[in-house]
Amino acid sequence: MKIRRLLAVWTSKIIGTACRLTGRQGVTLAGQLAIRIYPGILKELSQEVREKIFVVCGTNGKTTTNNLLCSAIEAEGKKVVCNHTGSNMINGVVSAFVLSTKLNGKLDADYACIEIDEASTVRILPHFAPDYMVLTNLFRDQLDRYGEIDITMDLLRKAMDMAPEMTVIVNGDDSLSAYLAMESNNDYRTYGIGGQVIEEEDTREIREGQFCKRCGEKLSYHFYHYSQLGDYECPNCGFKRPPLDFDAKNIEVGSRLSFEIEGKRISAGYRGFYNVYNILAAYAACRCAGMEVKNFQKMLDEFNPQNGRMENFRIGDTDVILNLAKNPAGFNQNISAVIQDESLKDLIIVINDNDQDGIDISWLWDVDFDRFKDANVNSITVSGLRCQDMRLRLKYVDIPSRLDSSVEGAIRERLENGIGNLYVLVNYTALFSTRNVLKKMEEEKI
Amino acid sequence: MKLTIGHLYPDLLNLYGDRGNIQCLMKRCQWRGIEAETVEFRIEDRIDFSELDIVLLGGGSDREQKLVCEKLQTIQKDFKAYVEDNGVVIAVCGGYQLLGNYYKTGSDFMEGLKLVDLYTEQGDGRLIDNVVIKSDLFDRPVVGFENHGGRTYIKKNKALGKVLYGFGNDGKSDEEGVVYKNVIGTYLHGPLLPKNPHVADYLIRNALERQTGQKISLEPLDDRQEIEANQYIIDRFVKSSGKGK
Numbered sequence: 001m002k003i004r005r006l007l008a009v010w011t012s013k014i015i016g017t018a019c020r021l022t023g024r025q026g027v028t029l030a031g032q033l034a035i036r037i038y039p040g041i042l043k044e045l046s047q048e049v050r051e052k053i054f055v056v057c058g059t060n061g062k063t064t065t066n067n068l069l070c071s072a073i074e075a076e077g078k079k080v081v082c083n084h085t086g087s088n089m090i091n092g093v094v095s096a097f098v099l100s101t102k103l104n105g106k107l108d109a110d111y112a113c114i115e116i117d118e119a120s121t122v123r124i125l126p127h128f129a130p131d132y133m134v135l136t137n138l139f140r141d142q143l144d145r146y147g148e149i150d151i152t153m154d155l156l157r158k159a160m161d162m163a164p165e166m167t168v169i170v171n172g173d174d175s176l177s178a179y180l181a182m183e184s185n186n187d188y189r190t191y192g193i194g195g196q197v198i199e200e201e202d203t204r205e206i207r208e209g210q211f212c213k214r215c216g217e218k219l220s221y222h223f224y225h226y227s228q229l230g231d232y233e234c235p236n237c238g239f240k241r242p243p244l245d246f247d248a249k250n251i252e253v254g255s256r257l258s259f260e261i262e263g264k265r266i267s268a269g270y271r272g273f274y275n276v277y278n279i280l281a282a283y284a285a286c287r288c289a290g291m292e293v294k295n296f297q298k299m300l301d302e303f304n305p306q307n308g309r310m311e312n313f314r315i316g317d318t319d320v321i322l323n324l325a326k327n328p329a330g331f332n333q334n335i336s337a338v339i340q341d342e343s344l345k346d347l348i349i350v351i352n353d354n355d356q357d358g359i360d361i362s363w364l365w366d367v368d369f370d371r372f373k374d375a376n377v378n379s380i381t382v383s384g385l386r387c388q389d390m391r392l393r394l395k396y397v398d399i400p401s402r403l404d405s406s407v408e409g410a411i412r413e414r415l416e417n418g419i420g421n422l423y424v425l426v427n428y429t430a431l432f433s434t435r436n437v438l439k440k441m442e443e444e445k446i
Numbered sequence: 447m448k449l450t451i452g453h454l455y456p457d458l459l460n461l462y463g464d465r466g467n468i469q470c471l472m473k474r475c476q477w478r479g480i481e482a483e484t485v486e487f488r489i490e491d492r493i494d495f496s497e498l499d500i501v502l503l504g505g506g507s508d509r510e511q512k513l514v515c516e517k518l519q520t521i522q523k524d525f526k527a528y529v530e531d532n533g534v535v536i537a538v539c540g541g542y543q544l545l546g547n548y549y550k551t552g553s554d555f556m557e558g559l560k561l562v563d564l565y566t567e568q569g570d571g572r573l574i575d576n577v578v579i580k581s582d583l584f585d586r587p588v589v590g591f592e593n594h595g596g597r598t599y600i601k602k603n604k605a606l607g608k609v610l611y612g613f614g615n616d617g618k619s620d621e622e623g624v625v626y627k628n629v630i631g632t633y634l635h636g637p638l639l640p641k642n643p644h645v646a647d648y649l650i651r652n653a654l655e656r657q658t659g660q661k662i663s664l665e666p667l668d669d670r671q672e673i674e675a676n677q678y679i680i681d682r683f684v685k686s687s688g689k690g691k
C-alpha cells in the first residue's frame with residue numbers, strides 16, 4: 001500500500017465526515033483533495049471493484065435511476081459503491097470511491113453504480129473502464145441551450161469510443177440516445193415501452209429529436225409517450241426505433257405505477273410516468289449484468305426517493321411532495337404527475353436563475369403550464385429569484401398566482417392556510433435550500 | 447377588426463421560448479376584445495403575406511436556420527413587398543440575422559433575406575447575458591436575454607435602443623436591435639414581449655393602423671405584473687453594476 005494513497009484516503013474521510021457533521025456537502029471537496037494528493041486513486045480503487053461497474057448518464061432521471069440500480073443490487077446482498085448525492089463530476093465520483101474504503105485504504109465492493117454528468121464522461125472514463133453505461137435520455141436542458149444537444153452527443157460518442165468493451169444500455173424510445181448507441185462500436189441493449197400508453201394529448205410540447213440524426217429528415221412517429229420519446233421512424237433512410245430487449249407492457253399510471261416486464265408485474269408507490277423508465281432502466285441494467293433480481297419488488301417497496309425526487313415530507317397535518325423540475329421535459333412530466341393525483345392540492349413553484357440553473361429562464365415558456373387547469377389545484381404560489389417571470393408565465397395562460405420571493409415564507413404560509421396536500425416544484429439551485437427548509441420544519445413539528 | 451399573426455416555422459425556429467411572444471400578442475388582443483388568430487407555417491407551406499398583419503420570425507440552431515434560409519429565398523420577393531408596404535415584423539435572434547444581407551461564420555456563408563440593409567459576422571465567443579436597453583420608441587426600458595455568436599452591423603439604420611446593460615448588436619457599439627419601417631429586429635428573447643408589454647402593444651397598434659388606415663389608441667390593460675417583472679430586471683442589473691459582464 002502506497003503511503004500517499006493512504007494519506008489521500010484518510011484526508012478525504014476526515015473532510016467528508018467533518019463536512020457532514022457541520023451539515024455541508026463535503027463530497028466535492030473530499031474528492032478534490034484525494035485526487036490532488038494521489039492522482040492515480042480513481043484508477044486503482046475502481047480496479048478493486050470485484051464484479052461490475054455501471055455508469056449512468058442522460059439528461060433526466062440519472063440520480064433516481066442510479067439510486068434504484070444501487071438499491072436493487074444491494075437487495076441481492078451485494079456491496080455497492082454509489083454517488084448517491086448526485087455529485088456527478090470527477091470530484092464527486094472520486095469521493096464516492098474514497099469514502100467507501102476501509103481504514104486500511106482498501107475498497108470492499110462488489111459493484112459500483114456511478115452517475116456521471118454527460119460533459120464529465122470524457123474526463124472520468126479514462127480513469128476507469130465501466131462494464132455498462134445506462135443512457136436514460138437526451139433532452140434540451142436548462143443551460144444555455146444553443147446547440148447544446150449536439151455538443152452533449154459528441155461528448156458521449158467520444159466517451160463510448162474510449163471504452164470499447166463497455167455495453168451501452170439505452171432507452172430505445174429516445175431517438176437521440178438510440179442513435180448514439182446504434183452508431184457506436186459498442187455492444188448495446190435496449191429498454192423501452194413498446195406499445196402506446198397515453199392517448200395523443202393536445203400538447204404543443206417541443207420535441208427535441210424530431211429530425212433524423214442520421215440523414216436530417218423529419219422523423220415520423222407512430223405515437224409519442226412524452227416529449228420526443230415514442231415509436232419513431234425515418235421515412236428517408238429507414239432509421240427507426242430498435243427492437244426492445246426489455247419491453248415494459250400493460251402499464252398503469254395513477255397513485256401507483258405498475259408494468260409487466262419479462263412476464264412479471266412490478267409496481268411502485270409513487271407517481272410520474274417517467275418513473276417507469278427509471279425503474280425499467282435499473283431493472284434492465286441488473287439483468288444485463290446477469291443478476292436474477294429476485295428481490296426487485298421488495299426493493300421497490302422499501303425504496304424511499306431522496307434528494308428531492310418525489311420526496312415526501314409530513315409537516316404537522318400537511319403532506320408535502322418535493323420534486324426537481326429543471327427543464328421543459330422534466331416540468332411537463334411533473335405536471336402530469338400532479339394531474340394524476342386527483343385530490344385537491346396547493347402548489348409552490350420555485351424558479352432560480354443561478355449559474356447551475358442556467359441564467360436564461362426563457363425555457364419556462366416551453367412548458368405546458370396551462371395543463372395545471374386540469375390539475376385540481378387550490379392555489380399556486382410562485383417563489384425564487386425569478387418568481388416575477390413565473391407569475392407572468394401563468395398569467396398568460398389565465399392562471400392567477402400568489403407571489404412570495406422567500407421560499408420559506410411561501411411554504412409556511414401554505415402550511416398554515418393551505419389544504420394539507422402541498423406540492424413543491426423547484427429547479428436546480430432551489431432544490432437544496434428548499435429541502436433543508438422542509439427537513440427543518442418536519443423536525444420542528446414532530 | 448381581426449389580426450392575423452403568422453408564426454414562421456415554429457417546428458424549426460423554436461429556441462428561447464418564442465411561443466411566449468405569440469401567447470402575449472394573442473392575449474393582449476383578446477383582453478381588449480380584438481379578434482386575433484395565429485397561423486403557424488411549416489417549411490413546406492405556402493405563405494400569402496397579404497393575409498398577415500404581424501409576422502414573427504424566431505431563432506433556431508445554425509443547422510435549422512440554414513434550412514429556413516434556403517426556403518425563405520423562394521419567398522423573398524413577397525416578404526420584401528410586405529415589409530415595404532409597412533407590414534409588421536418581429537424578428538428575434540436568428541430571425542433578426544435572417545433579415546439582413548448575409549450571415550458569415552468562419553466556415554460558412556448564409557445568404558440573408560435582404561429585407562433590411564444589415565449584415566452579421568461571427569465573432570469570438572458568444573454574447574450571453576441579461577440585457578436592458580433604452581429605446582426612444584418607448585418610455586419604459588426594454589428587458590430581455592441575449593445569446594448570440596454573431597455580431598450584427600446595422601449600417602445607417604436606426605437601432606432599437608441604447609444598451610444600458612448587456613452586449614447588444616456587436617458588444618461594442620452600445621446599440622441593440624434595428625427598427626426599419628414596421629420591422630423590429632432584436633437579439634432580446636426571454637421571451638421578448640411578456641416582460642415588455644409596451645413593445646407588444648406597439649406591434650399590435652401598428653398592425654391595426656396599417657389594416658384600418660386610422661390612428662388607433664389601444665385600451666389600457668392592468669399591466670402591474672408585467673411592469674414589476676420588467677422593473678425587477680432593471681433594478682437587479684442596471685442599478686447595481688453598470689455595464690455587462
Ligand SMILES: [Zn+2]
Nearest residue numbers: 212215234237
Ligand atoms: Zn434518416
